[in-house]
Amino acid sequence: MAFLDYAPAPESTSILSLREDYRLWIGGEWVTGGGEPFASVSPSTERQIATFAYADEGDVDAAVRAARAAFRDTWGPMSGRDRGKFLFRIARILQERARELAVAESLDNGKPIRETRDADIPLVAQWFFHCAGWADKLDHLGLGAAPQPHGVAAQVIPWNFPLLMLAWKVAPALAAGNTVVLKPAETTPLTAMLFAEVCEQAGLPAGVVNLVTGDGATGAALVRHPDVDKVAFTGSTAVGREIAKALAGTSKKLTLELGGKGANIVFDDAPLDQAIEGIVDGIFFNQGQVCCAGSRLLVQENVHDAVMDRLKERMATLRVGDPLDKNTDVGAINSSEQLERITRLVDRGVAEGGEAWSPACELPQEGYWFAPTVITGVEASSTIAREEIFGPVLSVLTFRTPDEAIAKANNTPYGLSAGIWSDKGSRVLAIADKLRAGVVWTNTFNKFDPASPFGGYKESGYGREGGVQGMQAYLKAGER
Amino acid sequence: MTTTTKTTTRLDVPKTYKLFIGGGFPRSESGRVTEVRDGEGRFVANVAKASRKDAREAVRAARKAQPGWAGATAYNRGQVLYRVAEVLEGRKAQFVDELQRTEGLSAARARAQVEEAIDLWVWHAGWTDKIAQVAGSANPVAGPYFNISVPEPTGVVAIVAPQSQGLLGLTSVVAPALVMGNAVVVVPAASSPLVAISLAEVLATSDLPGGVVNVLTGDPAELAPWLASHADVNALDLTGAGDLDWVALEVAAADTLKRVIRPEPGIAPETPQRILALTETKTVWHTKSRM
Amino acid sequence: MTSTSAALAPAERAVQLLGSDLSEVALRQHLEGLPAVDAVGLEARAARFGTRSIKTTSKAQALDLAIRMIDLTTLQGADTRGKVRSLVAKALVPDASDPSTPRPAAVCVYGDMVGHAVEALGPAWSAGKDDGINVAAVATAFPAGRASIEVKLQDTRDAVAAGADEIDMVIDRGAFLEGNYGKVFDEIVLTKEACRRADGSYAHLKVILETGELFTYDNVRRASWLSILAGGDFIKTSTGKVQPAATLPVTLLMLQVVRDWERLTGERIGVKPAGGISTAKDAIKHLVAVAETCGEAWLDPKLYRFGASSLLNDVLLQRQKLTTGRYSGPDYVTID
Structure with missing residues (x-):
């Protein structure tokens, strides 16, 4: 057995005493x-x-x-x-x-x-x-x-x-x-x-x-x-x-x-390894069933390939399976209805020219599962760049300039969350100013705190x- | 130049009261006007009667102007709003006269309203660089993050202004929307169109960027539904819509989840809440480390 | 996975990568052009490795692997022949109660003790072969590295001559912090050359960054990259003499560097955290980090080492627990 397979480490359910x-x-x-x-x-x-x-x-x-x-x-x-x-x-x-x-x-x-x-x-x-x-x-x-x-x-x-x-x-x-x-x-x-x-x-x-x-x-x-x-x-x-x-x-x-269709914006001066983690947290946390998910990755064109390579490598280490296993990173989709919606939208995205990729992972026979998926070649006009999928599916778009990133990020009827990845503080703050979103995470994503107001625009x-x-x-x- | 005839009274030059859209003063695209007469039934003016297409143009102008106005420094916005008060003060007599003619007020009452309106502009001018400090926060989150919340403008605000006290009512809804950088499309009191357009002239000469405020004189009942349902409007202020079918307007606004200020009791004027009702709290997280 | 660049002399290869002459300016621009590190994200990722739950078969596999990756170390002013013999004895028989216990990768000593270590190892000494226990020596005026280059090189040559299979050198942190990257580079190149044996082969060169004295993660990334550019076979966190030493975030960052280097050149560089890793639990976190960052290929003593002394016994206690099902105690493992 390869080390990375990790032996099962299930959390015991004996702690529960549920009624019928x-x-x-x-x-x-x-x-x-x-x-x-x-x-x-x-x-x-x-x-x-x-x-x-x-x-x-x-x-x-x-x-x-x-x-x-x-x-x-x-x-x-x-x-x-x-x-x-x-x-x-x-x-x-x-x-x-x-x-x-x-x-x-x-x-x-x-x-x-x-x-x-x-x-x-x-x-x-x-x-x-x-x-x-x-x-x-x-x-x-x-x-x-x-x-x-x-x-x-x-x-x-x-x-x-x-x-x-x-x-x-x-x-x-x-x-x-x-x-x-x-x-x-x-x-x-x-x-x-x-x-x-x-x-x-x-x-x-x-x-x-x-x-x-x-x-x-x-x-x-x-x-x-x-x-x-x-x-x-x-x-x-x-x-x-x-x-x-x-x-x-x-x-x-x-x-x-x-709902939301959060943009996660990665500039070419981003702390790349951390940005990859942020992208992963942004879209695979809770199987992407998060209203503030970073479901639209906006990546600067000149680092698109580098980001995709690293992202795919990282996605390959995600463990999908038994939610009660302590090593599971991605669990089950909440319902068959939700699974059906995700499947339908991904099919639509591919039909519209997107290229879907998932790491090799064996999904359990029973239950509702969807492998972590990244779809490249998505345009601002694509359905999966507009509609909330609410699943572990990342749509990838590119941009060339900060203004283009802002325009694409804001080009949605939603306005809940956004992420910015850059090592340049002045740019980060200026872009945060321009994003029409209630929560802007910079060099981090999907963080919550009772002292921190959360909610959306539009x-x-x-x-x-x-x-x-x-x-x-x-x-x-x-x-x- | 020589005078060939002697007259004892000078012939007035009446003003054409047009709409105020995108910083210009166009006639309604519909070509319609409403005749305004004073308390004694004397003709005063033919005021442009805005159509739904004028409303559309106004929203377009507002959307275009909004980012620039929001992007101006708070100090700058404050100075512009104060400038409005200054220019109003200089034109006080004109507004007193117009209010007397349209609202049938005594000179004293009309003057009181104008002065109250001027002071209200001053009050709002002072808020631009303070409201974020009062309503914003530095949030002590449980982690290595810098975290702040600030109020930001919600965007384009459509307003049905109070139907009485034309100038003061208009000021009480427009000024708070402007403080944080919203752009406005306002339907003024149907009974007081003159002061609304004269105020527009004041705004046009107060360094307020064109399109930040757009004034649509006309029938609120006709215009409000188009504004309430317009997808590019972010908030709907129904303070002056109490006599309209405002519930239908609120329902229409819900289609794009607009923020709605309901009619009376609504939100009291001259309160920070009035300003904040047209803002969005934006929270920004940033990592924090010496390493 | 093959690359011609590995065969090139470090300086030539560096020139090839930098695409210009190897000036101080070019080196600075290259190193400062590396992707930035966000400390909070790096530390959060490192903490995540600790939440992996390694059980049963995976744990058994991890514990044996951890032992095989240990550079069993004594680096004291008070080291004697006897102390070194004792250390070697522990390396030869880590757990007398279980002959299936694997041996550590190397014993790591000061240069003047290399001969004693070789002698004590006897036939178990690898002497450059693949099986057996290596002798690693710290050199270049370890730990501070504050000596003339001649002294540092002689220190290295002496250790190699005495039989050291691996040299753990320290970089000149002062020069690095001054921004004198070329000096650091040159010293590594020269030390590598000092690792050359009479037969033309080389002792493996581990480059100690002493990350606790580099202060920022950006510096660690640059120093790592610089060390690899200059021809280091391994990059190593620390001497064990400076705190903080081998933190998991620092080690993770260095793993990311060697992963990037492999992506660029096809060449695999080793990583050695040293100092502060004293429990099996810590070691397993490291193995998780290695596997999830660089892949399973790095789960190999050729590419990952633990510089440690007390770690071995804690791993042995855990190993006994897995074998017997009972918790063991310190009196059931031997001290060295």
Whole structure:
């Protein structure tokens, strides 16, 4: 056996003690849903993990009522200091149960344990810890004295970072004094259920957090519920658009974190080896199922070949396979629907003249898999340079001058993220100024932090999550 | 030059009130005008009535001008906005006169409105080089990274201006959009077109680059839907659209996820929030190491 | 993989690569034109190697490989014939309880101890052959290298004459930091020539950069490239006398240099981290870095070495654990 094959090093699932079926968590109780329960399968094996209750409109209404009651009776009147203490408790329990959560997340989502263990779950705990400290300092957020929470927040999150997106939504909402009803994604409800257990362990008052599992209809019912004051959604631009329309004319506050087609710009003076790592992190992190992925590589023409050679060599060392193997770099695609979409778009890209390349890798028989892929010869007009693929597929374009790089980077209806690789500080800063993207990583990529605002321009949505700006989204200015 | 006839009163030279697009003053491509009469029913002017194609041209001009305006230094933008106040001050009498004629105000009330508007320009002029410090942040991320967030202009902003207090209302929505470097297409109050175009003349002589502000006099109900649905508009300010079917406008704006400021209560004027509502927070990470 | 350039004298080959005369200016432009290094990204990548989980068969393979890559080293002012004999004995029989234990690649000593090492090795001495244990000698006024060139060259010639198979020289860090790249280059070329044996063959030349005294990663990249240009067979991180020594990021960077050099010339240069690698866990991280950066071809004592002393026993303890299934203890491995 070649050394690089590495013997299997599976993370044990014995740390999990899952139930066979999970119910809705409303008002601090586990309640049966009105609809047909549905199953979540592990994308790497297609085996069922558990069944989950389906929340219908009545359940959503019950959850909103529970949140309203908690806002009125317990959480709303509570001091910021005590709210903060609850959140600190939650952060600590999340750290204590980190390994269990990491395993559950990998199992349910298909992403590698290395990522859930080293990125997702640590960030989840950090997010609660960060926001906890804001709870008694809201006067200093720049909204004047005594800013007020909106009330009940309806939150709908995607499947790509299930627990992390929950943290991005729940932690600031609670710190600001809102109560929440959150709907996890249909294909990844598991860690939200474990989060309910965390809330129970923390002694969080009933109804402060309510979790309703279901599908798109559940989410639609939630965001349209008349007694919801604030809606926060992360997901596709198409759904975000529908929500924005549904909320038009209402007094509901809305923040949206939607799709992207991030440009990762590599100049000829870039620290090349690190740029290669950044390209890899940018598009293969979480199988490329990341809204801020660096899915469009813009490489200066004179280093195109050198970059491609190195990139392909590096891609050949990526290990694709069992998400629970500690050596896996690229795990499973989250669902058969997503796999179908990726396949279709890659086929389209090739049909339009792109040249696709993947390293030799043996994909498992069961489950949903897509080998890391780079497509060269992509033009700005190609479908795969415009549409979000949301998979481990990198489209490569070239440029000649900084102005051309900026023009190509901005030539998209999206505006979430961008990367710049260059050793020249003045150029980096000047280009960062010109990029119409909410997050610009220079000489790095796909870094997240609760102190760092995240969110997009244009059709990538509006509002920011993280930092002062993220907290502001859950508050309104106090009476003047 | 000799005078052959003696007259006791001089014949006025009336102004043609045209649109303001891309720094020029074109007539509406549609050839339409709206007749404006004063409180006593006397003819005042034929004001150009903008069409959807004029709106399209205005958005095009705004898009073209926006990067340059955003790229100007904050100090420079501040001086330009202050210059607007200066020029307005010098033309105060003209605006008082126009407001009296279109809004039926007393001289004192008209003067008060003009002065308030001038002061509001001054207030905004002072914000250009401060808002990023107030709303931006250096973020202490858990890693070896330099990380800052700054507000940046959202791009092209389409505005339906308040329908009362023509000059002050217009100033209260246009000035905050300009602070950080947005470009504006504004439909002024239908009842006060004169001050809107006169303000455009002030802007045109205040070193504001052509196209940064575009003024479309006309029927808000006719123009707003075209602006709300225009894909190259980034934000829609409906402050003055309370009497329109603004929900439909908000729905149209959602097609391209425009930022929308709703009508009353909307966002209070003369607040940093008003300026920030038309900005995007951009966060930049950079690696940090001595090695 | 064959290239004619390997046969060229270093200076000629350097001229060929630089495409101009080998002036100080040309050398500077060449070295400063190398791709920049971003420290944060480099260190993050290095940290990632540590998250690889090397188990069971892979681990057994890695541990044996690590032993075969060790330059078992003693470099003390207090070194005696007895100490050297003891070191050699450990190299010959690393683990008496398990005869299948492989032997290290070389013993590494000061130049004046080479003869004693050769004698102690007896028939196990490789004497330039492929099997057997090499004797490596530090030379060129190791560790500081602050001596005249004549002294440095004589130091080298003495060691080679005494039987050294490998010479670990130090570069003139002072000259490098002054930007006097030509001086560094020339010294390496001259030292290489001093490695020439009477029969025309050469002792292998390992060039120690003393990365802890180069301070920046850009300097490490340039010094690595310069050393290879000048004809070094191996580039080596450190003497073990300066901290920090062989950090994983520095080693990774040097691996990237030899990988790039192979891409350019087809020639494979070795890398030797030395100083601070004392546990099997560290060694395995290095092997992962080697394999994922340069490929499996570099998992060979001819192309990768560990300069170490205490590393051997920790690897042996891990090896015993794999064999017996129980954790072992320091009294179950021998000291040298």
